[in-house]
Amino acid sequence: MNVVSAAPFYSSYPLMTDYLKSGLHKWAGDAYKFNKEEPYIELVTSPNNPDGFTRQDVVKGDKGILIHDLAYYWPQYTPILSPADYDVMLFTVSKSTGHAGSRIGWAVVKDREIAKKMTTFIEINTIGVSKESQIRAAKILQAVSDGCSHPNRKEAETNFFDYSYKLMAGRWKRIREAVNKTALFSLPSFPQETCSFSGRTFGQLPAFAWLKCEGEIDDCESFLRRHKVITRSGKHFGASMKYVRVSMLSRESEFKLLTERLPAIKT
Amino acid sequence: MNVVSAAPFYSSYPLMTDYLKSGLHKWAGDAYKFNKEEPYIELVTSPNNPDGFTRQDVVKGDKGILIHDLAYYWPQYTPILSPADYDVMLFTVSKSTGHAGSRIGWAVVKDREIAKKMTTFIEINTIGVSKESQIRAAKILQAVSDGCSHPNRKEAETNFFDYSYKLMAGRWKRIREAVNKTALFSLPSFPQETCSFSGRTFGQLPAFAWLKCEGEIDDCESFLRRHKVITRSGKHFGASMKYVRVSMLSRESEFKLLTERLPAIKT
The missing domain is CATH 3.40.640.10 (Type I PLP-dependent aspartate aminotransferase-like (Major domain))
Incomplete structure (x- = not known):
């Protein structure tokens, strides 16, 4: 088989x-x-x-x-x-x-x-x-x-998925803002769709950001490593070395550093 | 292979x-x-x-x-x-x-x-x-x-292996006494050997008793089950049905019942 x-x-x-x-x-x-x-x-x-x-x-x-x-x-x-x-x-x-x-x-x-x-x-x-x-x-x-099945909708908003959604949405907003400040990188766009669980309309908020180095940068992982950002090269996923996988689930202090360092990078 | x-x-x-x-x-x-x-x-x-x-x-x-x-x-x-x-x-x-x-x-x-x-x-x-x-x-x-490495030999006697050895030796003494009261069953004999860990000389004290039905009883598991003793037939271990495997690690109340029921069994 x-x-x-x-x-x-x-x-x-x-x-x-x-x-x-x-x-x-x-x-x-x-x-x-x-x-x-x-x-x-x-x-x-x-x-x-x-x-x-x-x-x-x-x-x-x-x-x-x-x-x-x-x-x-x-x-x-x-x-x-x-x-x-x-x-x-x-x-x-x-x-x-x-x-x-x-x-x-x-x-x-x-x-x-x-x-x-x-x-x-x-x-x-x-x-x-x-x-x-x-x-x-x-x-x-x-x-x-238990958190999800609470009959009171107001209280139910503090359930695990709501909490985690807000955390992911906040982080994606911040990393997109950071990437938008520079022409060196880009992120995938996801279609807006309505979630039948939460009723919210949003695009994917993945656990990893699939970051692309634009322009002349061919080895994105090495480039970012020189600027003190550790990622995993696209080559490990059968993709171009212009891509890297970045964790969106790091601790807040690390994630904050990431959003500060990305827009500050110059070639 | x-x-x-x-x-x-x-x-x-x-x-x-x-x-x-x-x-x-x-x-x-x-x-x-x-x-x-x-x-x-x-x-x-x-x-x-x-x-x-x-x-x-x-x-x-x-x-x-x-x-x-x-x-x-x-x-x-x-x-x-x-x-x-x-x-x-x-x-x-x-x-x-x-x-x-x-x-x-x-x-x-x-x-x-x-x-x-x-x-x-x-x-x-x-x-x-x-x-x-x-x-x-x-x-x-x-x-x-930690219990075994205690430098004070007296205190070390309360270590896990001493405690467990005494429990196993006590149970084997009791099951052998129970079996010796009847001609219907027998247990294996183990050679006395000296343990280099404890310094004690004793025969095996296995976690299971490998009990044999003597005489006319050919299916020991079924025979014992009729007398309210649940065991596992030797046939599951590639051996004769005259043998059964009996747990020696049951709770005290169960083990006590076992030692009471075995000598009381009549054919």
Whole structure:
């Protein structure tokens, strides 16, 4: 079985596929280039990492199984256009509330037999998930859920997603203002869409900024490093070195420095 | 690569080997029966589950890699005859202190390259181990270690292994007394050996009692179940149905019932 993704450089996909030299499946790379008449699994990351755009499956085949990685499909990052309704959907506590260290996620799966196999995989792979992590994740998800289901709309505005949305919207406003002060950089534009969860109309507010160096700067990562800004080059994501991925989730003191340094840079 | 074990029915071994249909290795079953001229990995469980005896590798080959599973190699279960000194040794917090739910263990490995590969495997398989589990395991191991390193020998007698040894020795004394009151059952005899850790001379005190039904009773598990004692049949471990595995780690109230019910059973 071929495993492909339109985000072929999203590091964990080929690693996960290759590491045990499975006799069942192999990593087949970029979904855009896959044109074999063979069964395949396509991993769809939406919103995408690193650029934050929503994605659809891209392979033009009829022998495919789709797995949707919805790690960033939360209303602080992206307008929720409709309830997610795919065959196999992966979620994690890593990206929504930032508890990546707990190593825990969940899946929503339509086919009962596939769900059973996934459960068996987890049982055998680790004989179950850490009880400490399960207890912490259950507590976190309960707190988030309780905050959202509050019947009083006024109070509900202090729920986790509202709080996080405001934080992300504020940071994106600040980084766009910083980038607009200089001709050296640009950021992607996202379409305004209405979120069915919050009722707000906004464009994507990704966890990473996909920053482009304009003009003569060919190696954006090295250029920024010389100006004391550490980022991750586009080359690690199968893109041009004119792009870098910048974390939007750093601590406030770091993020403030970023918004001060970017507009001050001269070539 | 063939993977074998003299404990071929120890359920997690074939499961772990088979579950991903690896192209690198396959489960080849009972180590006693393995006689191919091919490379192999032998898993050596010592002390053994279910019977508690110490074990050595058994394959008569020179193309083997040995992995020693030392989950029960702790001085409350078995006399420690010498420091463990094998190529690849696996340990766990599951069996010594009973924190199986934390899903955490460690390995001591002589070859640096093998150790690196094992580290990479853990990193890719789960992108690291749950931080909550790591914190709890570190705390537990520190507490156990602190108790053992106390310079005052008198106080040191209250350390974790002394406490657990006394508990296990007390339970084994009680179950042997219970079994000696009836001709229906028997238990394995273990040689007396001197533990280099505690200085005590004793026979194995396994976490499971490997109980045999004597005489006419062919299905020991069903027989005991009729007398309100739940055990696990020897058939699950590749042994005769005249044997059952009985937990020695149940709660005190349950263990007391066990020692009362066994001698009261009549055919």
